[in-house]
Amino acid sequence: MASLGWTGGVVVGLIAVTAGLGVLAGRHNVVDTAWGLLFAGVGLAAFVTSQGHGDPVRRWVLVVLAGVWGIRLAVHLGRRSAGRGEDPRYEKLLGSGRAHPFLNAVLKVYAPQAVLAFVISAPLQVGAFEAGRVGPVAVLGVVLWCVGMVFETVGDAQLERYKRWKRAQPPEQVAASVMDRGLWRFTRHPNYFGDACVWWGIFLVAADHWPGVLTVPAPLLMTYLLTRGSGKKTLERSMITRPGYPAYMRRTSGFLPLPPRRAGR
Incomplete structure (x- = not known):
């Protein structure tokens, strides 16, 4: 499916921006705030690329459900983590890779989150192209x-x-x-x-x-x-x-x- 390149690109792009923000902020728990936005982004990409293919009602339903959930979660987690330091979970996870801290963070934090988001968002990617009525x-x-x-x-x-x-x-x-x-x-x-x-x-x-x-x-x-x-x-x-x-x-x-x-x- 041609749209996989677009949805995958959205995930990679958002996670790359998040990694950059994590380096600037000095803490990698920014990925928690980006988690919901990854799905909102995939939902939007699937909505755009399915134009002329999927049922319009289902396409709108999926993009709205993903967007509302993802943005609400991002806002909530962003407010909760504002002004705080690194999450102890990530301190423990990244403690063994101090020689190459950024590469360690990419391999242990950002890349796994990107893969999970892409896999879990499969209903958004597939459902947007279904032609049957709701x-x-x-x-x-x-x-x-x-x-x-x-x-x-x-x-x-x-x-x-x-x-x-x-x-x-x-x-x-x-x-x-x-x-x-x-x-x-x-x-x-x-x-x-x-x-x-x-x-x-x-x-x-x-x-x-x-x-x-x-x-x-x-x-x-x-x-x-x-x-x-x-x-x-x-x-x-x-x-x-x-x-x-x-x-x-x-x-x-x-x-x-x-x-x-x-x-x-």
């Missing part, structure tokens, strides 16, 4: 995407409010405080759960017609990363040492939103 499977996908956006957006907002509240309290009074309010009462990771819903929703929009169903590895890979890769598993490895968090883990679902378990169960 059907019930695609509608279900949009509904699931909306559910995911609610969990991501509301969950992030609730966590930010909690952090502001915690900073305003005497440290000794909130030492064992854990965010277990709102959506965080039902899942330890409403933002990761929402992220998974978003990408399963985008997949369903593409899977409404052949060959979109063949892109199912994309949401599977994203879900794996969120639950077993750099998402939930990595975060909880650092959080479990904090006072109150082990008890929170025992009573709260790790991913799927469920009613809290009672103490002793």
